Amino acid sequence: MNELAEAVPWLGSRNPKAARAFVLALMLIAPLIAVMAGNTWVRILDFALLYVMLALGLNLVVGFAGLLDLGYIAFYAVGAYTWAFLASPHFGLHLPFWMVLPLGAFFAAIAGLILGAPVLRLRGDYLAIVTLGFGEIVRIFMNNLNHPINITNGPQGINMLDSLHLFGWDISRNLQITESFRINSLVLYYYVFLLFVVGSVYVIRRLQVSRIGRGWAAIRDDELAAKAIGINTRNMKLLAFSMGATFGGVAGGLFGAFQGFVSPESFSLMESIAVLTMVVFGGMGNLGGVIVGAVALSLLPELLRSFALPVQEAIFGHVLLDPEVLRMLLLSLAMILMMLLRPAGLLPAHARYSKPELATAGKGKA
Amino acid sequence: METLLQQIVNGLVVGSVYALVALGYTMVYGILGLINFAHGDVLMVGALVSLQVVLFVQKTWPALGAFPTLLIALVSAMAVCMAMGYIIERTAYRRLRNAPRLAPLITAIGVSFLLQTLAMIIWGRNYHSFPQLIDTTPLQPIAGVFITPVQIIILLSSACLMTGLILLVTRTKLGRAMRATAENHRVASLMGVDTNKIIATTFVLGSALAAIAGVMFSTNYGVAHYAMGFIPGIKAFTAAVLGGIGNLGGAMVGGIVLGLVESIGAGYLGSMTDLCNLPVWAQTANLQETCSNGGSFELLSSNYQDIFAFVILGIVLIFRPTGLMGERVSDRA
Amino acid sequence: MSITLLEAKNVGKRFGGLTALSDVSLTINKGEIYGLIGPNGAGKTTFFNVLTGAYTPNSGEFVFAGSALPYGKPHEIVACGIARTFQNIRLFREMTALENVMTGHHLRSNSTLWGILAQNRHARDEERLITERAYEMLRYVGIERHATTLARNLSYGDQRRLEIARALATEPQLLSLDEPAAGMNATETAQLRELISTIRNDGVTVLLIEHDVKLVMGLCDRVAVLNFGRKIAEDVPAVVQKNHEVIEAYLGSSHAH
Incomplete structure (x- = not known):
């Protein structure tokens, strides 16, 4: 904030x-x-908030602990598929959100541990490649686990997922307040997601200014020195991986409920990279930066879509660059240019306790 | 037995293409300590450029034979890729040479996606079929093994290229400068080696090999596509790691080994994980009915072929990060 | 008779064919400043790295405060009460001085994940205590005015002090300093010397690995000399200075230059 x-x-x-x-x-x-x-724009905002949650979770791993994870979207997938399995006609289960969402988060955290445990010894760039491999493996399984037993329904994905019912109240229906006034369900989703984002920020802030956050920062700055002051780097890294994954899992569950269907296509490497770009673009390690990065990079392509497409039609008579291409172009350029010109991101992280008024908190009583 | 031999031949062919690409990764990693994530996409550009040239040549000089056409396409693809390799190194990587380790890697990922996007803009999203210039119908089977002329050409030419590269690195002045730069930039430059030039040359060489591999890939499979570089790229990187990254010989061995594992593995994965072949399991799982009519219950089908590379990559990096042949270049701490 | 704090028993370390340490035994008593010197390549830093868990020894063991030290696990060794600094200062460069020291308290704090998330009384109290203690520690080593400066922006001497403060924050019984005076000017060295004796007077035993023979001889209660991976002397400085072998080792090495 x-x-x-x-x-x-x-x-x-x-x-x-x-x-x-x-x-x-x-x-x-x-x-x-x-x-x-228009409703499209509310939908875009809703997705922006989901990306904010993802970026916040990834930032925990990349920005705080300095571990480059290129398979982060796999945790999002775990959360989404948990929702699909436990709250859809696919298996005929319709558990309530307060069970499914925590379960999704839990499974994602477990997945984080499974990924984290063997790869923690790896150096930065190797870690990146192995996590990428993990993300791809998860995707290959999602694509193929429809045979011999149909678990994921393969590339078609699972549809007709239950929407979010908050204690009996289905927020995917427009809320009719009076005869003429009603609140759009997309707007309702927005506020629900906003609540989750605020909660995440709250949790992450507490972690950041604690012995755990400092332990992560120490590992990021100098792992050897971190060990030398008694930080159990293995456990701290595992914690970072599973905490980061937890946020991915929650966001995934919300995504499933909101979208109503899940398929492996939503969890491609490109999405991992997109979330990473948001973190890098906004400023690794800075919550404000990460939020701005996520919002900016999820809104910008949409803005471009609505402006660039008519402009292209007007000039060339047909659409030269379709929205998906524009998005990729934007993301890849953002990534390259940011690293070359402003590697710390739009809003660089500053050290905590760097401002006198914050630091004096403990001083008076000492 | 015949299947196994067939899988070995297929594995050798695909493995030698991996090896060519792996050489590019390993050279760049050896010298810069950078995983050039965009290397696989250079292969893709090579394939698509050659496709474009082939189509152009076929239209303008239809009388030209298959080999001259392919040669023109190959040379143009190499030229484009070499120029591209140079530009990428110059604009994106050179400035980050002393940046924290993750910055160049993130940039490289960006470059990779930028190349894919540009290719998507130029060539669209569709799969393009690559004209069959060389015969892809198998020759008379030898010992029951089918091999196509394309495969023979791929095997021979990659053997030549690899020998050439080894000679270049071990026998020439340029090669010595490259090895010196890989060992220690600063010292090499103090000894009068123009390290910037050497690094650029490395990128150009690697890109040329990737371009060739791209042409081989699309002639063999008959398709080209804007995202075709990713999977061979990651597999070639795996091959480089498997052989010991920074080690040229290792990259070749790694490529071949990976090609073989993948091809043989894919051939047997299905029957190996077929529960019907394991009566005890089949009984526990109550599958008698499925199995009885000659049916199968394959837990993992050959659709999982691509997993091999990732699993091998993970296992090698975790348990033997120096690879099979050892990492020649020490870690840039 | 003084109490033994650390006992190295026949510690050996080989790197391939090279024997870096062979059969080194020494004892450090509680409350002393113990110096470990030797010419370049004598094995001082190897000894240090084996002690602090960076390397696993090939033979021998360390007994610290009555029990055997674990091998090769730096963070467990710190937990046993041995803190270290690095020859080429390794601070958390992107953190402020204060935060560096607060991070040093990681080991001696125990708020759980749930405690932190719920911000229960224990977590809040601990956090406040850590901040206060970190300030005290900065004052102790004399860089309190730089509390909010980024570690990488501190002067060289202050970085050394900060590293010592961070090590002290782990509440060690034995503080091991790896060539702390390296690269310091005369004034800084004098101040460092003062700081080290203050630390000892406050009850922390100090192991000093140093190149600067003058500093060691002036400061240490007892000194051991390593040469070619072997201990060639161990005694009070005045005796060691007259030791035949020691003089030869140093002269020999200076001739070789």
């Missing part, structure tokens, strides 16, 4: 309080503005 407020141009440095109020207001009214532009 503070990081986000600081990021507000002009206002952020002058009047942090006003900036904070501005960010809060923007978060709350965003879907109401978007709904005026």
Whole structure:
């Protein structure tokens, strides 16, 4: 929140309080503005929030602990498929969200441990490649586990997933308040997702300014020195992997409920890379940066879609670059240019306790 | 037995293509300590450029024979890829040479996706069929093994290329400069080696090999596609790691071994995991009915072929990170 | 009679065909400053790395405060009460000085994941305590004014001090310093010397591995000399200085230069 407020141009440095109020207001009214532009835009915002959750989770691994994970989307898949298995006609199970979501998170955390345990000894770039392999293996299984027993339904995926029922209230239905006034279900989803994002930020902030967060940062900065002050680097890395995976799992479950169907296509390497780009673009290790990165890189392609397509039609008479191509182009360029020009990201992380007013907290009593 | 021989031949062919690509990874890693993630996509560009040239030549000089056409295509693809390798190194990697280790890797991933996107813009999303210039119908089977002229050409030419590269690195002045740079940049440059030039040359050489591999790949399989580089790329990287990254001989051995494992493994994976072949299991799983009519219950079918590379990659990196032949170049700490 | 804190028993370490340490035995008493010197390549740093778990010894063992030390697990050895610094300072460069020291408290704090997430009383109290202690520690080594400076922006001497503060935060019984005076000027060395004796006076035993013979002789209570991986002397500085073999080892090495 503070990081986000600081990021507000002009206002952020002058009047942090006003900036904070501005960010809060923007978060709350965003879907109401978007709904005026059409339901598509609310949907885009909903997806942006899911990406924010993913980016926050990946940031835990990459930004905090310094472990480059290129298979992160696999945990998203675990969460989504958990929802599909436990809350859809596929197996005929329809468990409530308060069981499915924690289970999805749990399975994702287990998957994080399974991936983490053997690969922790690997150096940075090797780790990246092996995690990439893990992501691909998960995808290959999702694609092929329809035979001999049909578990995942293969490339077709599973559809008709249950939507999110909050204690008997189906939020995928528009909420009819009065005869003429109703709240769009996409807007409802927005607020539910927002709640999850705020919760994640809350949890991650607490971790960040704790002995655990410091342990991760120590491993990131200098693993040998971290060992030399008694940090059990293996356990801390495992914790980072499984915590990061947990967020992926929760986001995956929400994705399944929101989208209504899951298929291996949604969990390609490109998605892992996209989330990584969001983290890198915004600023590894800085929560505000990561959020801005995720929102920016999930909205930008859509904005481009709505502007660039008509422009292309007007100039060339047909669409030269379709939206998917535009998105890939944007992401890959963002990744390269950011590394070359501003490797710390849009909003670089700054060391905690670097500001006198924060650091004096403990000083007075000492 | 015949199946096994057949799988071995297929494995050798595909393995030698992996080996060519693996050489590019291993050379760059040896010198820069960088996993050039975009290397597989150079292969893809090579394949698509050669396709374009073949189509062009066939249209303009239809009288030209198959071999001259392919040769023109190959040379053009190599030229394009070499230029591209140079540009990539110059613009994206050179500035990051002393950056923290993850920065160049992230950039390389970016370059890889940029190349794919550009290819998608130029050539679209569709699979393009690659004209059959060389006969892909199998020759008269020898000992029951079918082999096509394309496969023979691939085997022979990659053997020649690898020998050539080994000679280049071990016998020439350029090769010595490359080895010196791999050992220690700073010292090499103090000894008068223009390390920037050597690194650029390495990229150019690797890209040329990737271009050739790309042409081989698409002539053998008869298709080209904007995303075709990823899987061979990751497999070639696995081959490089398997042989001991930074080690040229290792990359070749690794490529061949991976090709064989994959091909033989894919051939037997199904029957090996067929529960019907394991009566005890079949009984426990209550499969008598499925199995009785000559049916099968394969837990893993050959669809899982691509998993081999990833699993081997993981196992080698975890248990023997220096590979089968040892890592020649020490870790850049 | 003083109490033994650390006893090295016939420690040996080989790298391939090269014997870096052979049969090194020595005892460090509680409350002393123990110096380990020797010419270049004598095995000082190897000894240090074997002790602190960076390498596994090929033979022998260490007995620390009455029980055998585990091999090759740096973080467990720190937990037993042996802290170390590095020859080429290794700080967490992107953290502030304060945070470096707070990180040093990792080992001696025990808030659980759930405690931290729930911010229960224990976690909150511990966090406050860690911050206070870290400030105290910075004051102790004399760099409190730089608490909020990034470690990489500190001066060389201050980086050394910070590294010592971070090591002390692990609450060691034995503080092992690997060539702490390397690269320091005379003033900085004098200040360092003062700091080391303060640390000892506050009850922490110090193992000092040093190149600077003058510093060692002036500061240490007892000194051991290594040459070619063997211990050739162990005694109070005045005696060691007169030891025949020691003089030869040093002269020999200086001739070789």
